[in-house]
Amino acid sequence: MKNLETDILVVGAGPAGSMTARYAAKGGADVMIIEKRQEIGSPVRCAEGISQSLLAKVDLELTQKDIARRVVGAKIFSPGGHCLTLSEKQAGDEVGIVLDRVFFDKHLAKLAIDEGADVRLKTAATGLIKLNGKIVGVKATSPEGDLTINAKCIVGADGYESQVGRWAGIDTKLSPNDITSCFQYRLTGIDYDPDYCEFYLGSRAPGGYIWIFPKDEETANVGMGIQLAQLKTPAQIKQTLDRFIEKDERLRDGKPLDMVSGAVSICAPIDKTVMDNLLLVGDSARQIDPITGGGISNGCIAGRIAGEALADANEKNDFSEKSLQRYENGWRDEMENRLYRNWMAKEKLIKLSDETFDKIISTLEEVGVEKVSSLAILQAVEKKYPDLVKEFKSLL
Amino acid sequence: MTRMKNVFQKIAIDQEICMHCGACVGTCPKNAMYLHDLTVAADENCNGCRLCVKVCPIGAIEVVAKGAGA
Numbered sequence: 427m428k429n430l431e432t433d434i435l436v437v438g439a440g441p442a443g444s445m446t447a448r449y450a451a452k453g454g455a456d457v458m459i460i461e462k463r464q465e466i467g468s469p470v471r472c473a474e475g476i477s478q479s480l481l482a483k484v485d486l487e488l489t490q491k492d493i494a495r496r497v498v499g500a501k502i503f504s505p506g507g508h509c510l511t512l513s514e515k516q517a518g519d520e521v522g523i524v525l526d527r528v529f530f531d532k533h534l535a536k537l538a539i540d541e542g543a544d545v546r547l548k549t550a551a552t553g554l555i556k557l558n559g560k561i562v563g564v565k566a567t568s569p570e571g572d573l574t575i576n577a578k579c580i581v582g583a584d585g586y587e588s589q590v591g592r593w594a595g596i597d598t599k600l601s602p603n604d605i606t607s608c609f610q611y612r613l614t615g616i617d618y619d620p621d622y623c624e625f626y627l628g629s630r631a632p633g634g635y636i637w638i639f640p641k642d643e644e645t646a647n648v649g650m651g652i653q654l655a656q657l658k659t660p661a662q663i664k665q666t667l668d669r670f671i672e673k674d675e676r677l678r679d680g681k682p683l684d685m686v687s688g689a690v691s692i693c694a695p696i697d698k699t700v701m702d703n704l705l706l707v708g709d710s711a712r713q714i715d716p717i718t719g720g721g722i723s724n725g726c727i728a729g730r731i732a733g734e735a736l737a738d739a740n741e742k743n744d745f746s747e748k749s750l751q752r753y754e755n756g757w758r759d760e761m762e763n764r765l766y767r768n769w770m771a772k773e774k775l776i777k778l779s780d781e782t783f784d785k786i787i788s789t790l791e792e793v794g795v796e797k798v799s800s801l802a803i804l805q806a807v808e809k810k811y812p813d814l815v816k817e818f819k820s821l822l
Numbered sequence: 823m824t825r826m827k828n829v830f831q832k833i834a835i836d837q838e839i840c841m842h843c844g845a846c847v848g849t850c851p852k853n854a855m856y857l858h859d860l861t862v863a864a865d866e867n868c869n870g871c872r873l874c875v876k877v878c879p880i881g882a883i884e885v886v887a888k889g890a891g892a
Contacts, residue, residue, distance in 0.1 A: 462857075471843055550858060567858070587844030592853050602873065605849055609879035654849070654877050661881025687879040689845035 427572050432458040432544070433740050435564060435577035437551045437590050439466045441722050442708025443583030444534035445484060445729025446736065451541035453737020458575065459535070459543055460566060462550035467531030471688045472722070473610060473647050475623055475639050478522040480723040484730050486537075491529040494641045497522065498621045504787035505628030505780035512795075524623070524639045524647070525722070534726075549573070554580070554593045554704075561594065561703040579736060579745040580704045583729070586689055588710030596698055598712060602655040603773075604693035606634050606719055609663040610649025612641060613671070613680035620646070626670075628783045632656035633776040634719075636670055638677075648677060651690065651719055653776060663687075692716040694769040695762045700750040707732045713761065716769040724761055731756035770821050785811055832870035832885060835862050839882035846874035846883060 434450050436443045439461035451457040463469075474494065481488065499513040539545060549568040554561055555576070563576040582590025591598045620643045626636035633653025640646050650667040657663070664687075671677045691712045699711045707713070708725035715724065735753035739745050778786075786803075789810050795802050808815040835846075840862055847855045847862065854867035855874060864874075875883045 469841075552858070585844065585848075587847035587857055589847075589853075599851055600849065602876075605877060607845060607877045607879050654873070657876045660875055660878065660884070663879040664881070685841065687841045687843040687845060689843070689848055689877055689879075691848075 427574060428570060430458070430573060430575045432456050432575065432577050434458070434579050434581060434736055435460065435575055436543075436581040436583055437564065438462075438583035438585055438708075438710070439535050439545065440531060440583060440585060440708060440725065441534050442710075442713075442725035442729040442732075443581065444531070444538045445726045446581050446583060446707050446732040447538035447543040448534070448541050449730050449733025450736040450740070451538060451543040451733075453734060453740070455737050455740040457538070457541075457543040458577070459538065459545045460549040460551060460564075460568075460575070461545065461547050464548045466535045466545075466547070467528040469686070470527045470684070471686055472525075472527050473608075473637055473639050473649055474525040474527055474641075475637075475720065476523050476525060476722050480726060483723075484726045486534075486726070488523070488525075489529070489533060492525055492533055493523055494526040495524045495620065497524065497623050497640055500623045500625060501619075502787060503624065503626045504783045505630065506784040506788075508784055508788040508791050510787050510790045510795075511622070524641060526641075551584070551590065554590075561701075564590075578703065578743075579739065579750075581732065581736070582704065582706040582710045583708050583725075585709045586691065588706065590704070591706045591710055594701060594704050596696075596701065596704075596706060598696060598706070598710065600691050600693055600712075603653065604691060604716075604769075605654040606651040606690045606692050607654055607657060607663050608634075608649060608651040608686075608688050608690060608719075609667050610647055610686040611667070611671070611680075612645060612683040612686075613648050613677060614645040614683050616644055616646060616648075616677050616680040618644075618646065618676045620644070627787075628780045630666070630670065636667070645683065647686075648680075649686070653692070654689075656776075690714060690719045690721070692719060692769070692772055695758070695765045698754075699757070700747055700754045702747045703745045705732060705736075705750055705753055707757075711757075713757065713765070716765065716772040717775070724765075727760055728757040731760065767821055771818065774817055774821075782814060785814065832868045833864055833874060833883050834886045835864070836882045836884075837861070839880055841880065841882075843879075845877050845879060849873050849877040 433456040555563040620640040624638040634651030713724040714721040
């Protein structure tokens with residue numbers, strides 16, 4: 427069996443993995459990324475929306491190919507058809523740019539390679555190697571046969587279905603309340619407003635939402651997520667999305683260019699993402715916004731923090747849990763409060779009736795909101811429906 | 823990979839429908855599901871809890887064994 431060696435082994439070449447590898451390699455560590463697929467960025471498993479503001483935080487300049495479309499804002503539809511239109515500045519978090527992940531992920535991987543990282547495709551981790559209880563590497567399958575890869579530190583960037591954390595004994599288990607099941611078509615030949623990301627709330631997507639994210643003038647990612655706890659029958663997501671599309675005259679005649687299925691965690695931040703010689707980053711660390719389900723930004727930001735912490739640990743030759751606390755504390759400083767607050771808000775939002783969504787959106791439609799901060803929204807709604815706001819005020 | 827033999831499975835995965843997205847793998851509370859070599863499979867740790875059946879967005883999974891503990 428062939429044996430390889432590296433300082434840091436990153437499992438998974440998504441945005442979080444590549445970003446971790448980039449900054450670890452930049453700091454002088456010997457880095458290898460393994461990716462189970464034969465192509466980085468494909469198949470796409472994402473709705474592809476990000477905000478403009480991410481890019482500066484991770485020192486990233488997008489190429490023309492990375493960007494499928496820039497949008498000017500978002501439209502949020504209540505179940506009764508009220509529409510709140512937000513400019514990009516107001517909408518903030520997850521709109522602004524609709525990516526082409528097939529190019530974007532390769533771009534991020536290239537940035538890691540430019541810093542000296544090695545990449546092996548179609549190479550899948552199958553288990554951890556331990557020596558006297560200490561994690562010293564992973565076993566993997568590859569086109570060259572079975573491998574053992576020895577590393578001083580393993581990075582689990584292996585996505586929603588993460589195995590690395592489970593093998594290591596880190597608790598990443600999710601409750602059915604904290605999982606969204608998703609299905610999406612890329613529909614082309616549709617006649618719609620390609621300058622806005624659209625969101626549809628309410629009981630047509632219980633505990634989730636329906637999205638339309640523009641890819642070009644006649645093509646969009648049209649998808650839906652439903653909270654697992656509220657799913658009743660097999661294939662319910664696909665069937666519900668099919669009905670939504672059939673009823674919408676803009677979308678009805680569209681034809682699919684691809685289909686995407688997947689699940690997203692919408693949980694509170696997990697207790698622990700590092701241990702001796704191992705850390706988790708991105709979806710595998712459950713660093714996803716519990717309201718939007720967006721994970722690219724958080725994954726990139728946490729990846730940068732992880733990479734910098736790993737370079738530091740490598741310099742000291744200390745990959746103990748204590749040494750890796752720099753990452754644990756770093757990502758928590760950056761996003762833990764926001765994730766926790768949004769998880770609390772999600773817990774309340776999923777209980778709102780269609781009628782309540784109508785009240786909120788129609789009020790905001792009427793009075794307008796200058797800036798979409800949670801506070802501004804609550805203040806606007808409070809004037810008309812003080813009772814509605816009571817529950818949410820504790821979150822501010 | 824002998825652990826993946828069908829004899830242990832309380833669920834059946836329709837490979838014609840499955841898109842290998844891993845939704846079931848990440849959801850399984852027993853870590854009984856695998857996504858290796860672009861095939862999804864379950865092992866003897868499966869207790870038939872049906873969460874994979876529910877989470878699958880496209881209905882590729884069904885329970886085949888009766889009396890599975892939930």
